[in-house]
Structures are given as C-alpha cells and as structure tokens.
Amino acid sequence: MTDAAELQRRTAELLAAHPPASTDRFDFLKARFDAGLAWVHYPEGLGGLNAPRSLQAVVDAELEAAGAPDNDPRRNGIGLGMAAPTILKYGTEEQKQRYLRPLWVGEEVWCQLFSEPGAGSDLAALGTRAVREGDDWVVNGQKVWTSGAHNSRWAILIARTDPDVPKHAGITYFICDMTDPGVDVRPLRQITGEAEFNEVFLTDVRIPDSRRLGAIGDGWRVAQTTLNNERVAIGGMRLPREGGMIGPVSKTWRERPELRTQDLHQRLLKLWVDSEVARLTAERLRQQLVAGQPGPEGAGMKLAFARLNQEISGLEVELRGEEGLLYDDWTMRRPELVDFTGRDAGYRYLRSKGNSIEGGTSEVLLNIVAERVLGLPAEPRTDKDVAWKDLAR
Amino acid sequence: MTDLLYSEEEEALRAAVRDLLADHCDAPGVIARTESDTPHDLAAWKALTDGMGLAGLLVPEDKGGQGATHREVAVVLEELGRAVAPVPYLTSAVVATEALLACDADDLLAELGTGRKIGALAVALNIAPGGAYKVVRHENGALHGELTAIADAQAADVLLVPADDGGLYAVDASAATVTPQISFDLTRPLATVMLDGAQGRLLGDAEAAVHRALRAGAGLLASEQFGLAEWTLTETVRYLKERKQFNRPVGGFQALKHRLAQLWLEVVNLRAAARNAADALATGEDADVAVAVAQAYAASVAVHAAEEALQLHAGIGMTWEHPVHLYLKRAKSDSIAYGTAGVHRARLAELVDLQAP
Ligand SMILES: Cc1cc2nc3c(=O)[nH]c(=O)nc-3n(C[C@H](O)[C@H](O)[C@H](O)COP(=O)(O)OP(=O)(O)OC[C@H]3O[C@@H](n4cnc5c(N)ncnc54)[C@H](O)[C@@H]3O)c2cc1C
16 A cells, blocks of 8 residues: 555655656646646546545645645636546546546636526426437536636536436436537626626537436436535635634734724634634544544534634624725626635625535535434425426426 | 604605605616616605605704604615615715704705705714714815715715814815725715815814714614615515425425524514614613614624525525625625624613623
C-alpha cells in the first residue's frame, strides 16, 4: 500500500520533472494527474494511487510549499465534488478515461441538471423526458437553478425514461454535452444581483447511449451517489480556526473598536464558539473516516455550516452599522466562480441564504437525520407505488 | 389605558391605502423601479399625498395639515411596509415633519404637509434617538461638509441639516450635491449630501428637533416592520398551501407548520408592540419606553419573517424576479435604521433601571 513516505517521494519526483516556475499551469496539472497525485484515493491511471484518502493532505502540503498551481476547486465544485465520484462508481472504463482527467485539471467544467420547476426537494418527481431512438436518447424538458451552466462543458443530467412505473424507478442518469445546439442556457438573476444560476431548456437534445451512466431506470440510485457526495463536498472542508465565515467578522471586530457594543459582543462570542465546535466536529468526522469508522455526523455538517454562515453574516451587517446599509455592487454578472467570502458583508449575508437550499434544503436534511440517523418513522407516503404518469401535478 | 386596537376610521384608511398601493406598487413594478434612475415612485407619492392628504397627517389643521395622530400614520406605514413601497413617507411625512414641528417653521411644515415638497432630515439612517450624529460646519452664514447615508435625499426638495453651531438649517436640495449611494435596501435608497458653502435658513435648535424626529421615526418604523412581517408570513402560508412536493402541499409537513405557527406568534406580538408605540407617541405618555420596547423587538421579527419566507420559498425565493428579496433587504436595513435592537435595549436598561453589570 502507498504510504506517506512513498507519496512524498513521488511528489518530489513530479516537482523535479516539472518545476512549477517554468511549467505551464495545465501541463503541470496533467503531469500531476498522471503521477497519481491528483486525488490519491482514486485508482491508478485515473489520477490516484489507491492510497488512503487522508494522505492527500501530505501531497497538498508539499505542492503548496513548492508553489505548484492548484486546480481551483471553487471553479469546478460540481465536477470535482459530485460528477467525479459518480463517474468513478458507475462509469464505464471508457467514460472514466474520457472525463476524469480534463475534469480534475479544470479544462472541462461541469454542472448539474437535476432540479426542475416542479421537482426540487422531491427530485424524483422530475418530468424531463428521454426517449430512446436507435443509439441515441432524445431529451426534452426544463431544468432550473443550474449553477454555473453558462461556464460548463458537461452536465450530469437525470431524466425520465419510463413514465409507466413509480417515480423512483423510471429515471435514467446521463452525461449531457452543454455545447449541443438543443441546450439553451438562460441566466437567472438572483437575490445578490448576480446570475450565478440559470434556467436550462432542453429541446430534442440527442445523447448517445454511450453517455448513459448506470443502467436504464437505475438513475435514482446513481443520483444518490451524487447527492451524498454533494453534502460531503459542501460540509466536509477542512478548516483552520476562524477559517469559515467567522473569520471576516472577527477581523472586523478586532480592527474596528468603534463598532463594538456589548450586545453584539455576546452574540459574536456565541457564534465564535459555535463555529469552533462545528469545526471540531468536522475534524473528528475526518479522523473517524481515516480510522475506518465513518459516523453519521456528515449529515449534520451542511446544516451546521448553513446556519452559521447565515447568522454570522447577518451579525456582521448589523455590526457595520452605517456601512451595513450599503451594498458593494448590484451589477448583473454571470460569475465564473462562487465566492462566498470574497465580497462585502451584505453580499455574504444574501448569498449564504442559498446555503440552506442548494444541495438539499435544511428541512429535508433534518428529515434525513431524523429518519436515517435517529431511526424515527418516516412521514406516510402516498406516491411510492403509483406510476409517475398517474401522480397529481 | 393605551388603545391597542384599530378604530373603524383607521381600518377604512388602511383599505384605501391598500387599494391605492395595489394599483401603484405591484411587485414587478417595484423590482423594475429599483434598477432605474428613478428609484422613488413619485406617482404613488402624489396619489398618497395630493389624492389622500396623507403627508399632512401629523401636521395640525391650523398649520395646513390633517391634524391626525401617530396612530393613523402607523396604519399607513403598515401598508407601505406590506408593499415595500418606494415612497419617502417615513422620512418626509414623519421624520422631517416631526423635526419641523419642534421648530418654528410653519411655512415649510405646510409645504411638506401637502406632499408637494419632500423633506429629508440630513442625519444618517442608522442613528438612534439620543445617538450622536454628524453635523456640518457653519461659517459666515454658509454651510460646509459632507453627510452620508441620508435616506430618500435623492427625492427631497429640502434638506434639514444640523450644523456645528447647534442650529438646524433648511437647505434647498438644489444648493447641495446629492449623490446616490449603493444601498442594501433598494426601496429606501441612501445618498450622500455635500454642502459647499450652501445657504441655509435657521429653523431652530437641532438637538431637540433631531431627537423628536428620530424618536417618532424609530417608534413608527415598528409599524412598517409589522406590515412587512405580516405580508411575508401571509404570502408564505399561501405559497406553502399551493406548492406540492412528495405528492402533497409542503405546508402540510408538521416541521413547517410549527415554524409558521411560531412566526405567527412573533408577528402578533409585534403588532401589539407597534400599536403601543404609535399610541404612546400620539398621547406623549410613556413614549420613550414604548419606542424602545418596539424597536428592541421589531427588527428580529421582521428579519426572521423575511428569512423564513426566503427559506420556505427555497429556489424561487433566491431569484431576483420573486419579490421576497425586496422584503429581506428592507427588513435587514430596517434592523439598523434609527438604531439597532441592541442600542434600544441599552436605552431601555436606563429607562427602566436595569443597569448592565
Ligand atoms: C443557490 C442555489 C444553487 C442551486 N444550484 C443547483 C444546481 O446547480 N443544480 C440543480 O439541479 N439544482 C440546484 N439548486 C436547486 C436546489 O437543489 C433546490 O432549490 C432545492 O432542492 C429545493 O427545491 P425547491 O426550490 O423546489 O423547494 P421546494 O421543494 O418547493 O421546498 C419548499 C419548502 O418546503 C420545504 N420542504 C419540502 N419538502 C419538505 C418535507 N418533506 N419536509 C419538510 N419541509 C419540506 C423545503 O425545505 C422548502 O423550505 C440550487 C438552488 C440554489 C438556491
């Protein structure tokens, strides 16, 4: 098995063969992928070395110290966090070879065509149709709230392939080419002023069967992999103390004594403690994973960070007083990357409202915790055994 | 005893204002306006003031006004809050008007009372009653200096400016440089006011006038916050009855029912607190405590209601085309306007003798 010393040796080799200072960014990242140092827990030949996931930190630290370029996960969060693990688990050998390298390197950005106007929390109710025609599938429908669709080369897509069976059974999972002429991406402006997400209209989009992921009708199970990884990706970041949203407000507090009040002081300290505790829980979860004892805490991390981001940024708006009445810029833009902390307090306050909605709402996650972690009975379901086409809409 | 109910006349007034706003301030119109060069809806303002005489509610009849009280004004503000109406009512018909009532400026008072002129008190929107505010320099009969975060200054014809000699001055807006700031609340825009040797007319003592103006502003803001909170609650309940997921209306999930019931309790409390502040301002009895209580309570409810509305509308609530963001932005700005809840709690600690450790 690959251990830390082995990884250090390979990292040193990579750096010697491709000195970051004199190597093109993409060339370096490709070489890193080919050396198995991209995501070390992936299989050999697919950017990894079948090493324990925890050892990634060893590689990252060495590369960072050497000033190597990184693959900027913020730009391709959906690709890295969701598409990749799903392709790894369900993709054919050909699919893995085709998609994973440019995905990791960042040459090809991915988006997620899941939600529809009528199917949000109840994703399995989706109505976008895919009909088989020879070797192709012909897709028609509308998706909504698709983050980053305007920058994406590929999309993971779920569509209904059999309306005559109950809703979970008739879904199939595809890889959609966003450059296909039948794909129409329209900006959807959001509360922050930006159009970070989009509406996507799919009209007679032809997807070859070779871009199906998993079996026909098995799309719901494939999508579970994506969704579980989505929650881990959102909640599972490793942070230093004050590394999250609490950082900027703590800085403001230290630098601006004239803004301080007793009332805000107590609220700030409570949120500081909550942030530190959430960070420790995430760290403990990581250690459990390394020790091979995965815990259910992961389900709670996204909930915790959504609440903290919202409460802390809300407090900072108030703390700033007169400045809190202002905003940095309402210009309508289609940003390339999601920057949760880079702009001012007002932006952070508004953008963080999405944290409890995107990737599954906090209400739905609480239901999951109650039912799967605590084992409480589920709500009665009236739609389980009814054919999708017979459901009321 | 304080009257916390609405009279029949007040309900009739509410109905008339609501009708008028339904015609003028529909959500798509308000959203479109926030992105234009004329963020204020002056047609709605004209209808409210010329048509209904509402700018003069606080102005005594012998001074050309309607001679009504803060109770009626509060009802108007509830409706303006429900519509997040971009009109300078709180700033001109309440705050600037109260400042003038503390001075001897009957001519201006009458002009503001008809609504044909709009006034703005040139004190930053976040200042609480009793709080320190910025003043301009008074030199050889002219005013110099820059003031920031002045609400609705862009729509104002006359600015009421406190100066370093302790006087409050009326300055014609055309004599000042008014520059829009990028406001968080797009429906109550802020501006900076630059005075570079502008002529001002001395109206009276600034401290008393500003204090009176801000106290009324803070107290009546609670009614706007109540109207806003009530709209977001009502609208969210309506949506959740309609929106189906998992083959049933999402409002039927107990997790959401309890939250909305809880919010309803808060909104009910806020109505009582806001009514109490309006009545106390009208009678002058217990007004300081009533205003502090209302403002220590109102912001958290209005913000909570708007935040819940967004969360429960989920994806659609995050979009620009859905009006919930206007309410969230107004609620958050209102939580800073005329002093934060924390500032009002500190004031209350003095008033009811519950000193900090
Ligand atoms: C910023 C942002 C980015 C997004 N990016 C993407 C993307 O890239 N790709 C994509 O496919 N989607 C994306 N989404 C969509 C997101 O996944 C959905 O908005 C979300 O799943 C909720 O669906 P909905 O908006 O239809 O809300 P609804 O399902 O209509 O929910 C309405 C309210 O009811 C509550 N509710 C629903 N069911 C229950 C229940 N059983 N018990 C209790 N409460 C319940 C919800 O929590 C919510 O508060 C994004 C959303 C946002 C806000």
